[in-house]
Amino acid sequence: MTSMSDDPGYLDARSVSKSFQGTRVLENLDLTIGRGEFVSLLGPSGCGKTTLLRMIAGLLPVDGGTITLDGKVISGLPPHRRNVGVVFQNYALFPHLTVAENIAFGLRARGVSKPEADTTVARFLDLIKLPDIAGRYPSALSGGQQQRVAVARALAPHPDILLLDEPFSALDRKLREGMQIELKSLLRDLGITSVFVTHDQDEALVMSDRIAVMNAGVIEQFGAPKEIYKNPKSRFVLDFIGASSQLSGVVAAQEEGTLSVRVGETRVRVAGHFRKGADVVVAMRPEDLSITEHGTTPDGMNVFPVTLKDRIYVGARSHALFSGAGGEKLAIELSPDLADNLNVGQTYSAVWATDKTLVFPGAA
Incomplete structure (x- = not known):
């Protein structure tokens, strides 16, 4: 599945393909991003997300298809003619240059005068909340400070688009x-269009206006974080975005779109359209499940008998792990007080x- 619009966006990739040594990495991929959007490319290692980012940057040639930026075809241009800012995973700061010289590097390369460059550097040091480190060298900075400086260096020349390749992967969780x-917040204030590569689902949910979930060189689903989480279009998306409890079953009956x-x-019971006798998987998010000692079935509710196997305390919530009579496994998100009152x-x-x-096709 790909994401495509009849109207070109600010960044528009059409039928983009890429192979390495005969192995197809991207397959006729379409992606349209609006001006000022923050879009994450999310997926497992090897799905093609970094390859796509590097082709947008001009660091890899496109084998097939075109990439346009603000109506201009850029897929045949060298990197320095694309006006694209890139923040790499390892930050790639110049160790022999000070923070100010790193941030000014792209400006000076474009012929910006020193007074103008100094003004821009001071502005971005304020924006990244590090106004007093201009004279330091990268080796004297923490990982978080280096990351901020790398972002400032990429933004200082006023790029048309910012590309970020897992820039937070080396930082501890809290930072x-x-x-x-x-x-x-910074990119929203500046109105910068951004494409962000990550394999971290939580990171994508927090940061993105829209997420492109990639799998084996194609986009499985492209949409707002809430839409993708609440209405995954495939089991791959369901499994990759958030936790879920899944039950394998067989369609016993279908009536007016309800299985x-x-x-x-x-x-x-679940809304869907599968033939009678079809193998399916029904799925629920942990926070949508609750637990009761009563076996009655309220209107509009499903009830499934389970036995408590374990409780996992995770701070504000607890995950209670249950099993069904046939070995089915369910995880239910509960308050710690409620979980403590349940008996293994x-x-x-x-x-x-x-x-x-939710319902999806079962195993083939």
Whole structure:
């Protein structure tokens, strides 16, 4: 599946393909990004996300298709003629230059006068909240400071688009989460169109206006974070974005777009269109499930008998792990107080709304 619009966007990739040594890495990929958007390319290693980013930057040639930026075809241009800013995973700061000289590098290369460059450097040091480090060298900076300087250096020449290749991967979790919010705010204030490569689903959900979930060289789904999380279009997207509980079953009946799926001795209802007898997987997000000691089925709800196997405390919430009679596994997100009142080995009923149930084709 690809993402394509009849109207060209600010950045528009059409039928883009790329192979390495006979192995196809990208397959006729289409991607349209609007001006000022922050879009994440999300997927596992080897899915093609960094390859696509490097082709936008001009660091790799395009084998097939075209890439346009603001209506201009750039796929045949060298990197220095694309006006693209790039922040790499390892920051790539020049160790022999001071912070100010690093940030001014692209400006000076374009012939900007020293007074104008100094003014721009001072502005960006203020923007990244590091106004007092202009004279330091990269070796004297923390990882978070180096990351900010790398962003400032990429933004100082006023690029038409900013490309970021997993720039937070070397940071510890707390610093990484703080930098995500700071960078998102900075780029929004500047109105910079940005493409961000990550394999971290939480990072993509926090930062993005839209997410392109990639798998084996194609885009499985492209949409807003909430849309992708709540309405994944494939099991791959379901599995890659967030946690889920999944039950394998067989369609026992279908009536007016509602399926009755047999999971062991239990029936689960879900909206969908599969033939009777089809193997399917029904799925639920952990926060959409609750637990009760009663076996009644309220209107519009599914009820599934389960036995508590374990509780995992994760701070504000606890994950309770259950199993069904047929070995089915469910994870339910609960408050720690509620989880503490459940007994391992006791049987309960997992309860969730029919309209919070997802359904996908089962194993082939």
